[in-house]
Structures are given as C-alpha cells and as structure tokens.
Amino acid sequence: MSAQTSPTRIPDPTTRYRRTGQRGVNTEMLSWMFMRASGALLVILIFGHLFVNLWLGLGVKGIDFAFVAGKWANPFWQVWDLLMLWLGLIHGGNGVRTIINDYARSSTPRLVLKGLLLVAVVVTIVLGTLVIFTFNPCPAGAEPSLLPAVCQG
Template identity: 85%
Template sequence: MSTSTTSIPDPSTRYRRRGQRGVNAEMLSWMFMRASGVLLVILVFGHLFVNLWLGLGVKGIDFAFVGGKWANPFWQVWDLLMLWLGLIHGGNGVRTIINDYARNDRLRLVLKGLLYVAVVVTIILGTLVIFTFDPCPTGAEPSLLPSFCEG
C-alpha cells in the first residue's frame, strides 16, 4: 500500500499563484477596504454631527448652509475625502462582487468597465462641484442670492 503525503503550507506564509510576481493587488485592495472603512466612519459621523447636531437639524440644511460650509477649505477637503473614499470603497466592493458572481469573462470585463467609468465620472463631477461651487455668482439676481452674499 502506497502512502502519499500532502503538504499543507504554513498559514502564516504569503500565498502566491504560480508565476505571479510583483504586488499582490487583492491584498492591497483588502487592506484599503479596512483603512478606508475606518476613515469613512470618522468622516461620515463628523459630517452628521456638524450638519445635524450642531446645526438646526435637517431643516437648517439649505443652499446657504452648504455655501457657507464650502466657503471654508477645511470643509471642502472633508467632503472631498468623503466623496473619494466613499466612491473608491464602494466601487472596490462592487468590483469584488462582480468578480465573485460574473462567470463569463466578457461579462465581467463589461461590468467592471462600466463600474470604473461610473466611479471616475462621479469622482470628477463631484470634485468639480466641490471646488467650483460659488454661492454668490456675479451677475445673479440679488433677490435669489443667500443673505451672506454682498449685494
């Protein structure tokens, strides 16, 4: 009777597929999800605390409130970080779901391509809105402008 031995690698060693070289992208993706998740919890709860608790609640959030907030570079960067991390974190999660459930290589390629385009376009548009938002545009009807705009 022949006995065959099976060797099981030590779980603490790094696994690499045959022929794989360089950076392990899935491990970096996994680490990014953990780090961005922690940062997003801090950013989102800070956002909710300032907007709802310190302010007048939902009724106090209007055009003038957002305009006043985005006049400060600190809040622009805060909201930009929330936008970028939220979209990249969510896009990475959807990418993982596509990899898990799309069995056809062509379908997987199309779905991930659409996902990447949607994430990039949304990040670009959101970034433009945050940094080009002007609550007091020149030449606007004064009665339509918020009260903090100089006449």
Template identity: 70%
Template sequence: MTTIADPKAPRTPRPGPGRRSTRGNTEMYGWLFMRASGVVLVVLIFGHLFVNLMQGNGVKSIDFGFVAGKWANPLWQVWDLVMLWLAMIHGSNGVRTVINDYAEKDRTRLVLKALLYLAFVVVVVLGTLVIFTFDPCPPNSPADLLPSFCTA
C-alpha cells in the same frame, strides 16, 4: 439532483493561452485598503453628520445657505472631497470584488467593470468640480435670485 459547488473552494482558473492569475498582492492590498478606508470613512461620516445635524437646529437648518457657508471654509471642502473620494474608491472596490466573484463570463466581467469604472469617474469628477467651483453668489446675477447673504 443538482450539486452546488462549495463557495469557499478556490476557483479553478479559466482555460486559455497566456492566462495568469490576477489574484496576488493586488487582492491583498485591496483587502487592506478596504479595512483602512472603512475606519477613516467612519470618522469622516460621523464628523459630517455631527456638524450637519448636531450643531444648529438639526436637519431643518440644512439649506443652500448652510452648504454655502460650510464650503466657504477650505477645511470642509477638503473634508467633503476626501469623504467623496474614499467612499467612491471603497464602494467601487467592493463592487469590483462582487463582479469578480459572480460574473462567470470574461466578457460580462469586462463590460460590468467598464461600466463601474465609468460611473466612478463621472461621480468623482462631477463631485470634485461641484465642491471646488461652487459659488453661492455668482457675479452679474439678478439680485432677487441671490441668497440674502450675497451682496448684489
């Protein structure tokens, strides 16, 4: 018969020279951040949903023009940026915790965290660039390809 270790029991440190515990105040601050960012994200997400779905004609009115008009206002650019950053940090911290809990080999943990951090950077950089460089009316574009609200 196989015995399964108690999941609530503290994990024994892996042997090795110069190993020190990485669980200290950092984990407590991560835990506190998850709670605070979760509350802020709920407010940001419900505000986002309210504006996108309740004001106007619902989901059928969300199109290129709606997003262009919304992002013409710096308030909504910052709103969406904060929502993107907080969601990515919150989610990445959660996945990092899962990796720490379930990846048993140090090398596996290192590779998974490296991939996680790479994905985080790519999504945050691309999302930030899209929010701040979005131009619904690029100059020197053919008039037939521009939305109706652009002056050719």
C-alpha cells in the same frame, strides 16, 4: 489503504505559506488593505459630518443652501467633504468590483461590468470634485432677485 499511496500530509500551521509562480504586486491584498483603512477613515469622516451638520447645528431643518454655502466657504470643510466623496466612491466601487469578480461567470460580462463601474465612479468623482471646488453661491453678474439671501447686502 494500499501500500502504494501515502496519507495526505498537512503542513505545519506555524509555517509561512509560499506561493509558487506569483510575481509582482498582490493587488487583491492591497485592495483588501485599502478597504479596511478607508472603511475606518470613512467612519470618522461620516460621524464627524453628522455631528457637525445635525447635532451642533439646528438639525435637518438647519441644512439649507446658506448652510452649505457657509460650510464650503471654508477650505477645511471642502477637503473634508472631498475625502468623504473620494473614499466613499472608491471604497464602494472596490466592493462592487469584488462582487462582479465573484458573480460574473465569463470574462466578457465581467469586463463590461467593471468598465461601466469604472466610468461611473470616475465621472461621479470628477463631477463631485468640480461641485465642491467651483461652488459659488453668489456668482458675479447674476440677477440680484435670483440670488439667495446670503448674497444680499
């Protein structure tokens, strides 16, 4: 080593890292925190969903139109399923966004892929939300022979 160069100095690991030049909100950190929180909540929601639908009920054989109609007649289950839908799609979309950022080399394909992802997530959330809150197994004025058994009587 020459007298002119000094050895690389490694900072003390107990000191906080300072960023230079960054201002505003750290969106990647917020994204990381959202993934952890939504993942934990999704585990609870999904296992609750499976417990009620498969173990307390008749299993897979018991899940039919009437079962869903009965469940969605209760606002609690509408909100439960809505949370699963929204959190699952946003969590998954955020994960795919991270993959796009990692693998799309140039900005144009990255922008196109992220735009398509956003459209797909938003359309699916909107359609799923409409299905959950507008679901009516017994629409007024429908031909009685076409209605399910839960609407008879």
